[in-house]
Amino acid sequence: MQAVSGLASFSPSARLAVIRAGMTAADCGQRRLSDAFLLLALAEGEPLARPVELGVTAAGIRAAIEARAPRRRDRELLATFGIDLDEVRRRAVMATRSDDPVRWRLRRSPVRPLRVTLSGPATAIVLNEGGRKAIEVARWVSRRGHRTVVEREDLLWGLLADGRSESVRILRRGGADIGRLGADLRRWHRSA
Numbered sequence: 001m002q003a004v005s006g007l008a009s010f011s012p013s014a015r016l017a018v019i020r021a022g023m024t025a026a027d028c029g030q031r032r033l034s035d036a037f038l039l040l041a042l043a044e045g046e047p048l049a050r051p052v053e054l055g056v057t058a059a060g061i062r063a064a065i066e067a068r069a070p071r072r073r074d075r076e077l078l079a080t081f082g083i084d085l086d087e088v089r090r091r092a093v094m095a096t097r098s099d100d101p102v103r104w105r106l107r108r109s110p111v112r113p114l115r116v117t118l119s120g121p122a123t124a125i126v127l128n129e130g131g132r133k134a135i136e137v138a139r140w141v142s143r144r145g146h147r148t149v150v151e152r153e154d155l156l157w158g159l160l161a162d163g164r165s166e167s168v169r170i171l172r173r174g175g176a177d178i179g180r181l182g183a184d185l186r187r188w189h190r191s192a
Helices: 012-027 036-043 058-068 074-079 085-096 129-144 152-160 166-173 179-189
Strands: 103-108 115-120 124-126
Touching: 012 085, 012 124, 012 129, 012 152, 036 058, 036 129, 036 152, 058 103, 058 166, 074 085, 115 129, 115 179, 124 129, 124 179, 129 152, 129 166, 152 166, 166 179
Parallel strands: none
Antiparallel strands: 103 115, 115 124
């Protein structure tokens, strides 16, 4: 099945968003990549195409994620020794090029077809149902729009596809107008 076989069909900015989501989830000690981390990666990345705007801040999304699944205490524990974990991670990423898209893979298990894994340097994280659904819908929307690559806006469309998803709950709690966001995405889809 070709539905989720790799990152090659993603635009560079969409590919970086998926990778950033995986790295962030792993940094937070999560064993699964959820749609909430994909939403956070979209919010932390470059702005979405006009007229699409999330209506919530990356800080608000991060706070909602951390309220549900608190970060590991590595940062605070290392800080007692005078070690800045964010600086260590920044230098490690620069030295190892761990965010280089060429070094990452998105693969569906041939034995367990519902198991999709994002793997790269120093991490491999399985997408949960919401994350997998967002990726699959993004690919479908891209094909439906006769585009050869999945864009960041397609990823957002995938996140909004399930009204009960964690990312939609975060957007609603943050005050985003889901109806307006959907209409903006449809307008973008027609113009792209």
